[in-house]
Amino acid sequence: MRRGLSCLAAATALTFCAGAAQGAVTVIGGGMAEACSSAAVNGESDEKFEAFCDVALETEFLNSRDRAGTYVNRGVLRLRRTAYVGAVKDFDLAVKMKPDLGEAYVNRGAAYIGQERYADSIVEINRGLELGVEEPAKAYYNRALAHEGLEDAKSAYFDYQKAVELAPAWTAPAEQLARFTVTTRAQAN
Numbered sequence: 001m002r003r004g005l006s007c008l009a010a011a012t013a014l015t016f017c018a019g020a021a022q023g024a025v026t027v028i029g030g031g032m033a034e035a036c037s038s039a040a041v042n043g044e045s046d047e048k049f050e051a052f053c054d055v056a057l058e059t060e061f062l063n064s065r066d067r068a069g070t071y072v073n074r075g076v077l078r079l080r081r082t083a084y085v086g087a088v089k090d091f092d093l094a095v096k097m098k099p100d101l102g103e104a105y106v107n108r109g110a111a112y113i114g115q116e117r118y119a120d121s122i123v124e125i126n127r128g129l130e131l132g133v134e135e136p137a138k139a140y141y142n143r144a145l146a147h148e149g150l151e152d153a154k155s156a157y158f159d160y161q162k163a164v165e166l167a168p169a170w171t172a173p174a175e176q177l178a179r180f181t182v183t184t185r186a187q188a189n
Contacts, residue, residue, distance in 0.1 A: 024076050024103075032056035033070050040073035045080035053077065068098035072107060079111055087111045102131035106139045113142060118149035137167035144176065153180070 024040035033056035039049035053074035056062065062070060075090030091108035094101055109124030125143045133139055144159035157180050163173035 024073050031060050033060055033062055033066055036070055036073045036077075040076040043080075044077065047077075047081065050074055050077050064097055065101075068094040068101050068104065071097070072101065072104050075104075075107055075111070079107060079114070082114060084111045084114045088115075100131055102128040102133040102139075104128070105131065106133055106142060109139075109146065110142050113145050113149065116149060118146040121146040121149075135167065137163040137170060137173070140166065141173050141176075144173070157182070 024037065032052045036049070036053035036056050039052060053070055056070050057067065057074075071090045071094040075087040075094070078084075078087035078090065088108060088111045091104050091111065094104035095108070098104070105124045105128035109121040109128065112118070112121035112124060122143055125139050125146065129136060129139050129143075140159045140163040144156040144163065147153075147156035147159060157177070160173045160176045160180075163170070164177060167173070
C-alpha cells in the first residue's frame with residue numbers, strides 16, 4: 001500500500017474543541033482504511049465514519065504505518081466530535097505502533113487542548129514538530145492555542161506568527177494575530 005501524509009484544519013480559535021487543527025494520515029490502496037482516511041482528510045465528523053476505521057483495523061492487512069495512520073484517522077474523527085478520551089486512546093495506540101509518526105503527537109496535543117491540559121499539549125506538539133509533520137503550520141497553531149490556555153500571550157503570538165509564515169494562505173492564524181496588540185517597553189537608563 002502506498003501512503004502519504006496530509007493534514008486538515010478545522011479552525012475557529014479559542015473554541016478549543018473545534019479550534020485545534022487536526023492532521024489526518026492519508027492511506028491509499030483501497031479498502032476501508034482508505035475510506036477511513038478519506039473521511040478524516042475531508043473533515044467528516046459523523047460517528048458513522050468511524051465504522052470504516054473499525055472494519056479496517058479488524059479485518060484488513062495493514063503495514064505498521066497504515067495501521068498507525070488508521071488509528072490517527074479514527075482519533076481525528078473522534079476529536080472532531082469532542083470525544084477526547086477515545087481520541088487520546090487512538091493516538092496512544094498509533095504512537096505505540098509507530099513512535100516516529102509526528103501527526104499522532106500533534107493530534108494528541110490537540111485532544112489535550114480540548115481537555116484543557118495545555119502544558120501536556122505543548123509537550124506533545126513539540127515532540128510532533130521534532131519528528132516532522134506534513135503541515136507544521138497547524139502544529140504551531142495548536143501550540144499557540146495551548147499557550148493561550150496557559151495565559152502565555154507572548155508565546156502564543158510567536159506561534160501564530162510562525163503558522164502564518166509557514167502557511168500564508170491559511171486565514172485562521174492571521175485572524176488570531178489580529179486580536180493581539182504589540183507594544184514595546186521603554187528601557188530604563
